[in-house]
Amino acid sequence: MDLKLGSTLSVVRSTRVVIGDQVSPAVIIIKDGKIHQILSSSSYSETDECQVLDVGNSVVMPGIVDSHVHVNEPGRTTWEGFWTATKAAAAGGVTTIVDMPLNSIPPTTTLSNFHEKLREATGKCFVDTAFWGGVIPGNEYELRPMIQAGVAGFKCFLIHSGVDEFPHVVDCDLHAAMKQLQGTGSVLLFHAEREVTHVSFTVLDPTHYSTFLQSRPDVMEVEAIRAVIELCLQYQVRCHIVHLSSAEPLKLILEARLAGAPLTVETTHHYLSLSAEDIPAGATQFKCCPPIRGSNNKEQLWNALKAGHIDMVVSDHSPCTPDLKKLNSGDFSEAWGGISSLQFGLPLFWSSACQRGFQLSDVVRLLSHNTAQLCDLANRKGQLTPGYDADLVIWDPEREFQIEEELIHHKNKLTPYLGLTLRGCVCATVLRGRVVYSGGHFYPQPLGKHLLLPQRMNQLTTGVI
Structure with a gap:
């Protein structure tokens, strides 16, 4: 070749x-x-x-559209940046990423901050890049200006986000945001965990993964998703559950869709590839929020994917510097929660999916087409169709390789997948x-473009939705 x-x-x-x-x-x-x-x-x-x-x-298939990537630029470029993140994306067959509104400083929660993000990203992207905005307390009047400027939609947290400059929202904030988003066609993404007061757990050795796992039980996702469903049905604004880790809320999600909720849901490569039982003590590179759960739960997620109850699979690439992972102490309670996997999503998915009867067309549906739909790029990305962008990944699904540090193009090489042999x-x-x-x-020159959505601006200004 x-x-x-x-x-x-x-x-x-x-x-x-x-x-x-x-x-x-x-x-x-x-x-x-x-x-x-x-x-x-x-x-x-x-x-x-x-x-x-x-x-x-x-x-040959459409390039992957990874709609959940934390690039962290500006402000935390020691964690990651557009140059390294989009290079890693290209190496993994990803031709479009959508950047999350945190953990950059400033976060993408105002029109001014969005413009700063665009300036920082200019000339640094090896693949096409779209951008999510953020919903935080008190910024509801920034949402429509950001829609007009071209954000793909918005994300909020129902629990502490991990960074103080992106505070989580409460019910009154959500109602205010939903009223602004009604009629725009935009989408609100939810980190769906909520503190549950009646749940208690025993504080055990913080270097044991089981200690961390019991601190973020399934019920936190269940109760958060129950609240999201109520909002979704009330306002009929598109809602999306990011990084579903627990299979327990799946029945609620299915019932909500049958009741008319415009609700979608994603899971991630780590929830489909890893199991809590296999995580060694002190191996904080495995920490993420929500947590990786047990092998039985993992199989339920795979079954939901096959049944069409989970719409898409993303990386939730959330890197940090090695010191923040607290590898020396192995303390899961103190370590940053996030997993780096942007470059390896395709082989991670295929290595497990091909053993469960998934076909190549399922790879396109779950990693390219449906993710493009989520962020309103389905008219140009995510499938091989005349008139669409000629974004292609050419790959060998039978060939195996081992993840070694010298292969990794993320800025920080720490990942739970180091040493793993993958297919694809x-x-x-x-x-x-x-x-x-x-x-x-x-290719040494970054050829990626910013993907803004100006059609929404026309809809808002003319009143045509």
């Missing part, structure tokens, strides 16, 4: 192209960074003008028809 970095592709051929629910031989014709045509191999005639990139039996190796990543990553190397 001869892929020159930065080259503009015009024709890509493979025996395994994922189009909708089908995987078949096909030829993708690209013009001006868009998919122009998709033809069967037999109906395509080569011309001298078009050089065909034949990738043989490698899978990314060969190349194509962004709007140009090769941005191939065989471990990057």
Whole structure:
């Protein structure tokens, strides 16, 4: 496979192209960074003008859209930044990320802060980047201006976020925000854990994972999601549950949808790949919130994915500097809660999914198409269709590799997946028809664009929704 970095592709051929629910031989014709045509191999005639990139039996599918990424720039660039995060994304076949409104300083909670975020991201993105805004107490009148400026939607916390500059909301804040979001078509994302006063636990050794796990029981997610459902039904504003870790609220979510709630839900690679029983004492690189739960719970999440009750799978890439993980003490109660996995989402998912009967079309649905829908990018990202951006990941689903530190492109290399052998190796990543990553190397010039949503501005100003 001869892929020159930065080259503009015009024709890509493979025996395994994922189009909708089908995987078949096909030829993708690209013009001006868009998919122009998709033809069967037999109906395509080569011309001298078009050089065909034949990738043989490698899978060609839409680039992954990871709608849950903490880039942390500006303000905490020692944790991560746009340059390193989007490089890692490209190495993992991710062609679009959506940046979370925290843990940057300032957080993306005002129009002014959003403009600062855009300035900091300019010229640093190796893949396309969209942006979430944030809902915090008292900022409800910033929401519509941020919608008009192009944010993909908003995120809030129902529990302490982990950083003081992004405080969690209470009921009165949520009602105020919902009133502003009604009629906009925007979406509100919830970190759905809530303090539950009647739950008590015994304080045991903080280096044991079981101690941390019992401090964040399933009922915290259940009660938070119950509150989200009430709001969703009352206001009919799109709501989304981020990083579902517990299978217990799934029945509530299904009932809410049947009752007419415009509610979606995601889970993450770590909840599908890891089990509480396997986490060693002091291994704080495994800490995240909500916590990784038991193996039986994990299988229930997989079953819900297969049944369509969970809509998508994301990384929730939430890095920090190694010292914040408290590796020396191994104290889970003090360590930062977040897992780095942006680069390895595709092989993490496929390594487990292929053993459970999932198909390549399911990978596209759960990692590309549905995530693009969530952030209103489904008219240009997340599927191979004429008129869409020519964002492609070319990968080998049979090839295995081991995660080693020298392979990791995140700024900080600490991850619970170090040493793990995965199936599914990314060969190349194509962004709007140009090769941005191939065989471990990057095109040196960042080609990513900011993905703003100006169509919402037109809807708000004209009154047409």
